[in-house]
Amino acid sequence: MSPKKxxxxxxxxxxxxxxxxxxxxxxxxxxxxxxxxxxxxxTDWDKWEDPFRLTMESYWKYQAEKEKKLYAIYDAFAQNNGxxxxxxxxxxxxxxxxxxxxxxxxxxxxxxxxFTGRQMGGIGARVAAQMQSIDELRHIQTQxxxxxxxxxxxxxxxxxxxxxxxLWYLSVPKSFFEDAxxxxxxxxxxAIGFSFEYVLTNLLFVPFMSGAAYNGDMATVTFGFSAQSDxxxxxxxxxxxxxxxxxQHEDNLPIVQKWLDKWLWRGxxxxxxxxxxMDYMLPQKVMSWQEAWELYFEDAxxxxxxxxxxxxxxxxxxxxxxxxxxxxxxxxAWWIFYQYTHAAAFHTWTPSAEEMDxxxxxxxxxxxxxxxxRWELAAEMEAxxxxxxxxxxxxLCQTCQIPMAFTEMSDPTQVVYRESIxxxxxxxxxxxxxxxxxxxxxxxxxxxxxxxxxILQGNCGxxxxxxxxxxxxxxxxxxxxxxxxxxxxxRWKDWKGVA
Amino acid sequence: MSRVQIAFQDNDESRYIVAAIxxxxxxxxxxxxxxxxxxxxxxxxxxxxxxVSEQIGMEWDVQALHINLITLTGHIDEDDDYFKIMWNN
Numbered sequence: 001m002s003p004k005k006x007x008x009x010x011x012x013x014x015x016x017x018x019x020x021x022x023x024x025x026x027x028x029x030x031x032x033x034x035x036x037x038x039x040x041x042x043t044d045w046d047k048w049e050d051p052f053r054l055t056m057e058s059y060w061k062y063q064a065e066k067e068k069k070l071y072a073i074y075d076a077f078a079q080n081n082g083x084x085x086x087x088x089x090x091x092x093x094x095x096x097x098x099x100x101x102x103x104x105x106x107x108x109x110x111x112x113x114x115f116t117g118r119q120m121g122g123i124g125a126r127v128a129a130q131m132q133s134i135d136e137l138r139h140i141q142t143q144x145x146x147x148x149x150x151x152x153x154x155x156x157x158x159x160x161x162x163x164x165x166x167l168w169y170l171s172v173p174k175s176f177f178e179d180a181x182x183x184x185x186x187x188x189x190x191a192i193g194f195s196f197e198y199v200l201t202n203l204l205f206v207p208f209m210s211g212a213a214y215n216g217d218m219a220t221v222t223f224g225f226s227a228q229s230d231x232x233x234x235x236x237x238x239x240x241x242x243x244x245x246x247x248q249h250e251d252n253l254p255i256v257q258k259w260l261d262k263w264l265w266r267g268x269x270x271x272x273x274x275x276x277x278m279d280y281m282l283p284q285k286v287m288s289w290q291e292a293w294e295l296y297f298e299d300a301x302x303x304x305x306x307x308x309x310x311x312x313x314x315x316x317x318x319x320x321x322x323x324x325x326x327x328x329x330x331x332x333a334w335w336i337f338y339q340y341t342h343a344a345a346f347h348t349w350t351p352s353a354e355e356m357d358x359x360x361x362x363x364x365x366x367x368x369x370x371x372x373x374r375w376e377l378a379a380e381m382e383a384x385x386x387x388x389x390x391x392x393x394x395x396l397c398q399t400c401q402i403p404m405a406f407t408e409m410s411d412p413t414q415v416v417y418r419e420s421i422x423x424x425x426x427x428x429x430x431x432x433x434x435x436x437x438x439x440x441x442x443x444x445x446x447x448x449x450x451x452x453x454x455i456l457q458g459n460c461g462x463x464x465x466x467x468x469x470x471x472x473x474x475x476x477x478x479x480x481x482x483x484x485x486x487x488x489x490x491r492w493k494d495w496k497g498v499a
Numbered sequence: 500m501s502r503v504q505i506a507f508q509d510n511d512e513s514r515y516i517v518a519a520i521x522x523x524x525x526x527x528x529x530x531x532x533x534x535x536x537x538x539x540x541x542x543x544x545x546x547x548x549x550x551v552s553e554q555i556g557m558e559w560d561v562q563a564l565h566i567n568l569i570t571l572t573g574h575i576d577e578d579d580d581y582f583k584i585m586w587n588n
Contacts, residue, residue: 008561008578051574054562054565058562062562062563062565062566065566066566069566205570206506206570209534210534211533213533213534213535225508225535228569229565229568231570232565232569232570233565235570235571239574286532299502300504300572303501303502303586304572306501306586306588307501307574307586307588309588
């Protein structure tokens with residue numbers, strides 16, 4: 001007779017919890033040196049509950065199955081010249097932004113979870129963080145593999161790693177993850193595990209990837225959804241960590257609330273790039289940024305915060321600002337890139353008449369009033385051969401590093417300027433939350449590597465814009481400037497047999 | 500009650516999981532979106548091993564859910580014979 005099969009709960013207990021050991025001859029505190037310095041109090045790690053009872057054995061089994069499915073689609077995509085079947089070559093620019101801006105973040109998350117997977121004292125949390133660390137490594141690898149096919153046919157992919165460390169707009173995601181990784185293990189878990197994974201990644205991976213499918217890009221939708229299937233596990237880890245910290249000790253509440261306030265805003269600002277990708281960069285639109293925000297943040301996030309109320313957690317008080325900004329965000333962001341596309345590794349364009357009608361329909365209170373006239377003027381200037389570029393360098397927010405272009409919601413024609421003085425030096429911010437994040441930890445944010453400051457100090461290739469572009473490894477007239485007239489556009493016309 | 504939701508890749512495995520969900524959750528609402536199927540329900544949603552096995556025509560392991568899962572909301576309760584998501588409000 002074969003022995004009785006273990007049930008899920010027992011199997012999980014034996015293959016996870018039982019992997020831990022007692023510290024008999026070493027001081028436990030020395031083994032986990034970061035566990036106390038953030039002020040978090042843990043009384044009993046055994047109270048940690050893993051909702052997904054995944055053992056390493058099952059983890060490898062299911063991950064292997066996901067990979068097989070994923071790579072079969074990559075192969076089919078490449079063998080069938082899938083790149084010629086996307087709706088419009090403009091679409092590929094969203095992928096360039098994804099590879100240069102998002103994928104290196106997966107790698108940063110891999111490193112971050114490796115750190116927390118070592119430093120948290122509880123075995124359940126350590127195992128989950130280690131699985132997530134491996135997942136994140138899988139994500140950057142599958143993303144690079146998917147994009148390597150596009151790299152054969154389009155400009156702007158080849159130097160993604162070099163660019164991530166240098167380009168002005170890529171310092172936004174880079175500094176976001178560096179901020180999280182230089183925090184302690186618990187802040188990292190609230191920053192990336194909870195705020196980013198649980199509350200915000202749906203916005204990146206679900207509607208945008210559904211949009212990729214809608215635009216004929218099977219490779220991207222597949223890595224997106226394959227990554228997101230890991231994400232469901234990550235979200236659960238994020239929710240578990242916040243509940244665990246709040247249940248362990250009441251003194252943890254104010255610390256956790258402060259981290260939440262900080263990281264939901266940091267994450268939201270980062271998603272500005274996604275807002276713009278959804279509203280402006282997908283030729284076939286699935287849903288607007290505003291609709292996605294309402295479904296995945298206001299609805300799903302609202303239910304979550306209602307559940308966390310029992311612990312004394314409150315929705316951050318800037319949520320009203322976000323609610324108002326959802327009607328402006330993507331338009332203001334695309335305008336930033338339109339003005340500075342000469343220094344960007346992807347192409348821009350003015351929205352077509354049809355696209356503007358879609359934007360008017362989706363943003364009835366703001367698009368026609370504030371943004372349509374601007375795009376019409378830009379298109380008119382373009383037609384006259386007077387394409388508008390901003391040649392100066394923008395002021396950057398000291399916290400989120402985005403150019404200061406967001407406006408007051410009480411007057412959407414007025415740019416927000418906030419400032420703080422620290423050690424007799426003046427620092428600038430795009431918003432009240434970015435200012436208060438700085439004011440809480442000024443000694444951290446004064447060290448920010450702000451691309452514009454670095455350019456002006458001569459640290460980015462020296463002299464003029466031509467030198468900076470060279471330092472970025474951008475070949476002028478190839479991966480930058482407008483889509484119209486680019487080598488990408490010419491190749492696309494050639495494939496499609498259009499004159 | 501807040502709504503919970505779960506989304507799957509739109510493929511030949513998920514279709515049976517979704518059919519099982521509809522069978523076991525009378526009020527569930529199914530949305531077909533490009534390349535994905537999103538299911539919402541008030542308060543909670545359950546996926547039962549036996550119902551999925553019956554729909555799919557073979558023994559189905561609850562953890563095989565991971566293969567086609569895209570996202571979910573709510574707290575999770577997972578055991579050998581069911582997978583449940585719920586809000587406590």
